[in-house]
Amino acid sequence: MTVDHQLDNLFGILEGLDNKPIVLRLGTRRSELATTQSRWVADRLLEALAVACPQRGFQVELVEIVTSGDISQAAGTPLTQLGGTGVFVSALREAVLDGRCDFAVHSLKDLPNAQPEGLTLAAVPLREDPADALIARNGLTFAQLPAGSVIGTGSPRRAAQLSALRPDLKITGIRGNLGTRIGKVASGELDAVVLAHSGLRRIGRHHEVTHLFGPEQMLPAPGQGALAVECRPESASLLAALRLLDDRASRACVLAERALLARLEAGCAAPVGALATIENQVLTLTAFAGSPDGVQTIRRTATARLLGDPQDEQVANHLGRALAEQMLDAGAALLIPVPDPLPAADEAVAREGDS
Numbered sequence: 593m594t595v596d597h598q599l600d601n602l603f604g605i606l607e608g609l610d611n612k613p614i615v616l617r618l619g620t621r622r623s624e625l626a627t628t629q630s631r632w633v634a635d636r637l638l639e640a641l642a643v644a645c646p647q648r649g650f651q652v653e654l655v656e657i658v659t660s661g662d663i664s665q666a667a668g669t670p671l672t673q674l675g676g677t678g679v680f681v682s683a684l685r686e687a688v689l690d691g692r693c694d695f696a697v698h699s700l701k702d703l704p705n706a707q708p709e710g711l712t713l714a715a716v717p718l719r720e721d722p723a724d725a726l727i728a729r730n731g732l733t734f735a736q737l738p739a740g741s742v743i744g745t746g747s748p749r750r751a752a753q754l755s756a757l758r759p760d761l762k763i764t765g766i767r768g769n770l771g772t773r774i775g776k777v778a779s780g781e782l783d784a785v786v787l788a789h790s791g792l793r794r795i796g797r798h799h800e801v802t803h804l805f806g807p808e809q810m811l812p813a814p815g816q817g818a819l820a821v822e823c824r825p826e827s828a829s830l831l832a833a834l835r836l837l838d839d840r841a842s843r844a845c846v847l848a849e850r851a852l853l854a855r856l857e858a859g860c861a862a863p864v865g866a867l868a869t870i871e872n873q874v875l876t877l878t879a880f881a882g883s884p885d886g887v888q889t890i891r892r893t894a895t896a897r898l899l900g901d902p903q904d905e906q907v908a909n910h911l912g913r914a915l916a917e918q919m920l921d922a923g924a925a926l927l928i929p930v931p932d933p934l935p936a937a938d939e940a941v942a943r944e945g946d947s
C-alpha cells in the first residue's frame with residue numbers, strides 16, 4: 593500500500609487498515625548537517641503524530657540521495673561553477689517528485705527563489721538562530737583578530753560585510769562541509785572562518801564559536817537558520833501531518849526575506865543579506881547589499897503590521913518586495929551581479945557554499 597493510501601485515514605477512523613506501522617520515507621543528503629536536520633524533523637513529526645494520531649504507529653525511514661553537488665565536491669569543483677547550491681536541492685526534489693521518497697528537508701536558504709511545480713512548502717519549522725558565527729584560532733574574538741588575518745568564506749555576502757567592518761582583514765574563498773571548513777582553522781591554514789551559527793548548533797560544534805555577529809554587524813542570508821519541508825500536494829494526509837510542524841512566525845520572517853531576494857533578482861554571487869523579526873505583531877525587515885570590497889553598502893529597514901493567518905503570507909511578501917524597491921532606488925542593482933546562465937530553470941538562484 594502506498595503512503596498516500598495509508599495516510600488517507602490519518603486523522604479519521606483507521607478501520608480496514610492492518611496494525612503495521614506506517615512508514616514515511618524522508619529523502620536526505622548524506623552530509624552530517626543534512627542527516628542531522630532530517631532526523632530532527634523526523635523526530636518532531638513522530639512526536640506530533642503520536643499526539644494527533646495516537647491509535648497508529650509511525651516510522652520515518654531516511655533514504656539517502658546522492659546529489660551532483662556532493663559528487664563534484666569530492667572532485668573539488670568550485671561551487672560557483674556548478675550553478676550554486678541549487679545542485680544540492682534539485683536531486684532531493686526529483687526524488688520526492690518521482691516517488692523514491694515521500695518528503696524532503698532542505699536548508700531554506702539554499703532553495704532557489706521559484707517554488708517548483710508539483711511540490712509544496714509543507715512546513716517551515718521553528719527557526720534556529722539565524723546569526724553568522726566566527727570560529728577563530730586561539731579563541732580570538734572578531735575584534736581581537738590582528739590586521740592581515742586571513743578569513744575563509746565562500747560567500748560574497750559575508751565577504752562584503754566582513755570587508756565593510758574590517759578592511760584590514762584578508763578574505764579568501766573556501767568550500768567544503770562545515771567540518772572541513774572548521775578544520776582549516778585548526779590546521780593553521782586560516783586564522784578564522786565565518787559559518788552559520790544554526791549549522792554549528794545542529795551538528796553540536798557551537799562551543800567552538802569565538803564571536804557571534806549581531807544583525808547590526810552582519811545580516812544573514814535570507815532564510816538562514818530555517819528549514820523547508822517539502823512534499824507533493826497530492827500526499828494530502830502527509831501534507832496535513834507535516835503542517836503540524838509549521839511555525840507561523842518563522843514562515844512569515846523567511847517569506848519576507850525571500851520576497852526581497854526575489855525582487856532584487858539576486859543570483860548566487862549576490863552580496864545580499866536580510867533578516868526579519870517579529871515583535872508585538874509587527875514584522876521588521878532589514879536588508880543589506882554591498883560591493884565585494886565592502887566600500888559601497890546599502891542598508892534599509894521597513895516594517896509592516898501582521899494581520900494573522902492567512903493574510904500574513906501576503907503581508908510578508910509585500911514587505912519584502914517594498915523593501916527591495918527601496919534598495920533598488922538606492923542603487924542596489926549596481927551591486928548585484930547578473931546571475932550566470934544555469935543548467936536548470938529551477939536552479940535559477942542559489943547562494944553560499946555547501947552545507
Ligand SMILES: NCc1[nH]cc(CCC(=O)O)c1CC(=O)O
Nearest residue numbers: 699787788791816817944945946
Ligand atoms: N552555505 C551552505 C549552508 N546551507 C545551510 C547551512 C546551514 C545554515 C542554515 O541552517 O541556514 C549552510 C552552512 C553555512 O552557511 O555556513
